[in-house]
Amino acid sequence: MNRKLIPELHDCLKLTTLQHNFSDFDRFLKYTPNTRTWKGVLQHHCKASKEGEESFPAWPTDIETLLLHIADGMSANFSRHTQNYKGETSFTLYKLWNSDALKEDKRLKEDKKIIELLKFYATDPTFEDLIKQYGYILKSRPEDAHAGMNITSLYTHLVLTGKFYRFFRTSHSLKIEEKEIIPAIEKVSDLRESKMRNWQIYLARCKFHFNQKPVRARDMNVFEHLGNTILQIEREFYDNLLFLNSNEVLIFFDDKSILEKIETIAKQNGLWLSATWVRKPLIEIKSSEPSKIAGNRSEHLYGILQSIISPPLCEICQMAPADKIWPSDYLKQFEEDTEVIDEGTENLCNNCFSIRNRPSKLKKLKKWTEAENVSVVWIKLNLNYDLLTKVLYKLYLDYLKKSNPKVRIEDAEVRFSLIYEFQQDYNEFLEELRNGLFESFGHDCVETILKDMFCLKIEKIRDVFKILNLLDKKLNSFFPEFKKLLEGPIMVSIACCNSKFPFFEVWRAIEEQAANLQILLVGHGRVETSFNYLEQILVAAKESYKKSALYKLAEISKLSEQLAELKFHDRTEKGDFESYEALKRNLLPLGMDFEGILTFAKFIGD
Amino acid sequence: MNFIEFKLTSDALYLGERTKGNIFKPCVKTIPFSQISGALNAKFGLQNIKAVGYLAGNSEFNKANYLIYSPQDRTSGISKLPLQVEFLTNVLGKVFVAENNSVISFSDRFEITMGGLRSKGFGVCILEKVQSFKRGEITKGVLNVRIPMDEKETFNIEIKKPIYGYLFKPVPNTFRGNYILSIFEGSEVVAPKFLLRHTGR
Numbered sequence: 175m176n177r178k179l180i181p182e183l184h185d186c187l188k189l190t191t192l193q194h195n196f197s198d199f200d201r202f203l204k205y206t207p208n209t210r211t212w213k214g215v216l217q218h219h220c221k222a223s224k225e226g227e228e229s230f231p232a233w234p235t236d237i238e239t240l241l242l243h244i245a246d247g248m249s250a251n252f253s254r255h256t257q258n259y260k261g262e263t264s265f266t267l268y269k270l271w272n273s274d275a276l277k278e279d280k281r282l283k284e285d286k287k288i289i290e291l292l293k294f295y296a297t298d299p300t301f302e303d304l305i306k307q308y309g310y311i312l313k314s315r316p317e318d319a320h321a322g323m324n325i326t327s328l329y330t331h332l333v334l335t336g337k338f339y340r341f342f343r344t345s346h347s348l349k350i351e352e353k354e355i356i357p358a359i360e361k362v363s364d365l366r367e368s369k370m371r372n373w374q375i376y377l378a379r380c381k382f383h384f385n386q387k388p389v390r391a392r393d394m395n396v397f398e399h400l401g402n403t404i405l406q407i408e409r410e411f412y413d414n415l416l417f418l419n420s421n422e423v424l425i426f427f428d429d430k431s432i433l434e435k436i437e438t439i440a441k442q443n444g445l446w447l448s449a450t451w452v453r454k455p456l457i458e459i460k461s462s463e464p465s466k467i468a469g470n471r472s473e474h475l476y477g478i479l480q481s482i483i484s485p486p487l488c489e490i491c492q493m494a495p496a497d498k499i500w501p502s503d504y505l506k507q508f509e510e511d512t513e514v515i516d517e518g519t520e521n522l523c524n525n526c527f528s529i530r531n532r533p534s535k536l537k538k539l540k541k542w543t544e545a546e547n548v549s550v551v552w553i554k555l556n557l558n559y560d561l562l563t564k565v566l567y568k569l570y571l572d573y574l575k576k577s578n579p580k581v582r583i584e585d586a587e588v589r590f591s592l593i594y595e596f597q598q599d600y601n602e603f604l605e606e607l608r609n610g611l612f613e614s615f616g617h618d619c620v621e622t623i624l625k626d627m628f629c630l631k632i633e634k635i636r637d638v639f640k641i642l643n644l645l646d647k648k649l650n651s652f653f654p655e656f657k658k659l660l661e662g663p664i665m666v667s668i669a670c671c672n673s674k675f676p677f678f679e680v681w682r683a684i685e686e687q688a689a690n691l692q693i694l695l696v697g698h699g700r701v702e703t704s705f706n707y708l709e710q711i712l713v714a715a716k717e718s719y720k721k722s723a724l725y726k727l728a729e730i731s732k733l734s735e736q737l738a739e740l741k742f743h744d745r746t747e748k749g750d751f752e753s754y755e756a757l758k759r760n761l762l763p764l765g766m767d768f769e770g771i772l773t774f775a776k777f778i779g780d
Numbered sequence: 781m782n783f784i785e786f787k788l789t790s791d792a793l794y795l796g797e798r799t800k801g802n803i804f805k806p807c808v809k810t811i812p813f814s815q816i817s818g819a820l821n822a823k824f825g826l827q828n829i830k831a832v833g834y835l836a837g838n839s840e841f842n843k844a845n846y847l848i849y850s851p852q853d854r855t856s857g858i859s860k861l862p863l864q865v866e867f868l869t870n871v872l873g874k875v876f877v878a879e880n881n882s883v884i885s886f887s888d889r890f891e892i893t894m895g896g897l898r899s900k901g902f903g904v905c906i907l908e909k910v911q912s913f914k915r916g917e918i919t920k921g922v923l924n925v926r927i928p929m930d931e932k933e934t935f936n937i938e939i940k941k942p943i944y945g946y947l948f949k950p951v952p953n954t955f956r957g958n959y960i961l962s963i964f965e966g967s968e969v970v971a972p973k974f975l976l977r978h979t980g981r
Contacts, residue, residue: 448941472968474941481929483946483959492946676804679866697846735843769839 179210181339182301182332190282207296249334263319270569321577326591370457378451385491387678391540399443488523496521548673555626562663603652610644671696699773707764714760723750724779782879786907790871795895807866812926814947819894832925833875841872921976923967928960941968
């Protein structure tokens, strides 16, 4: 036994059709690996977790295996409940947001394959090795196969166990001594219970914001700051993270100084953060939303703000005195950069100056903003965490009701493992959407700002429907259940404008988004709808309308929208009215108002 | 503390955002303390009127429109680059004025001018008195107005989770002023209900 215990490898037998508690393992005894990881496989349980189940043959005997036992309980606790639901066990993962995604039980059934697995374990592999070799099982086999509990994968459970195990191992405040471990099953169980009650941890949700109102391509560097903040937090606190988005994290820790460090990272990047956090014993941390746990605290953490600022005020963030002048102060450093000489004078604070000072990495965007008459589309996806937990709760409750109509509402609590499971699909969805954009528009026409934000150069505004088509396809393959909802957790803004249009106006519309899908023709109107109607919108876009009728409507609306609305309902001009009737037939049932219909007409009339 | 509620209407209003995007000048979508208090003080030649406001009404009102114009240099008479200005038409808003001896004598209907582009006919606002009322119930919610920090007591605001920004405050009897730390719409506060967003959605 020379390598350390790898906590993510503790559920070896769940990869097979053997019993997890070794009750039918005897015929494989001679292949038993002799590693510390295998000791963890054997000793990570003590008493059976459910009535009628056989206990494990061994139990934790040292600090490593006891911490693994607690970590396993913590990560299982987030997806497994004490209720026993009647119904068939299922060894296939049921994704609440994509119920038909997986159908096949991929566990190892044949003795030969199981022996191969044991031999693999004997090589003392890493978690990465396990994923490479058996990832297809880990991601399809639920952590808990009991009825109603097969909603998170073994993979998610193993990742979370690893995080909790390393967190306990390195914690300075959550202490355990070797002498506390008395080798008797009841004593070990009591010790675990006692630690779960006495060890307190923090759970915090932090959302990062910037004050800047980006105008020029260089100002978009603020998104790089946002990306760097998240990246730095991920690098420094990987094992503490339970959820991570482009501007938000859910994190647990044992020392308040971690929150202060996060605050410092944010401020160093010129951001402020809103944080909600709670400190509770391990046993009480069950919800994945800190604001739902009693005793939570919530605050907005800004840097130092002056109570009075004498003019000039920074023109970009409007939160600090402007000590620099653009472009003259910039040109003092970079005389050779003649590109900015003709730009208008702006008063900037040191932070915003440093953002604009650096050349933009978004080379394509820079080129488009410098050219004349280039149309661009901004795409921003946003995951609403509050809605996500609500929607998952509802979907989980519906799923539990299938096996137990008398299910209690508290049984459908959304635990971290479910959020983590979702996050993997969401990341894959974003990746595929990005690849789809590259395929549809070409690499030269797609600029990636963040993993959930893109800018596209388009030929005609009708290309927006190509984006909607792609979005529809990806939603169908990843989140079909969300498409059935009128209000889901994924928000998509698609804003079409001239490349020179100031981005902060687009950003304002994105930040004010209320519907799941917002399609903006900046300065000319918006369509607000839900994914529920996406297919109908695409069908409506394919219908043929009289071009001149759409053109007239758009032109009249430039003078007066009310006049355009009168024209829209005017039956006297029969040629045009047929097209308007078709629009009404297709779009009114989707709850679209006249502004939405008019904007839609402008998109298809292009 | 008592307040007087006024209905504000205007054909065209341009309350310029300080942020400017090259040739584009956007418009504020609320009625900040500094703008409405300044306009009222200017109208009545006073310095002690404190008021806040916000835009109200359904989608018929407060429509964004765009004007392209080219300001002329007064000395040379030469027009510079054309600017695109965002402004609001068919403006409907609510204004709440903190009652004091000066305010009590306001007539029920009067006119003020507010915001920019006044020489182009923008900014004429009609204020009609709706009611005079006591502060009313204090409750937790999301702030719908912009108020300087040093005026939060006037409006009985206790800050929970602030969204900060700065509002301009003129120095009396001068053409100068300073930017004052303020709380903006979206802040979580405990405040009188009339200052809070409706939680309809």
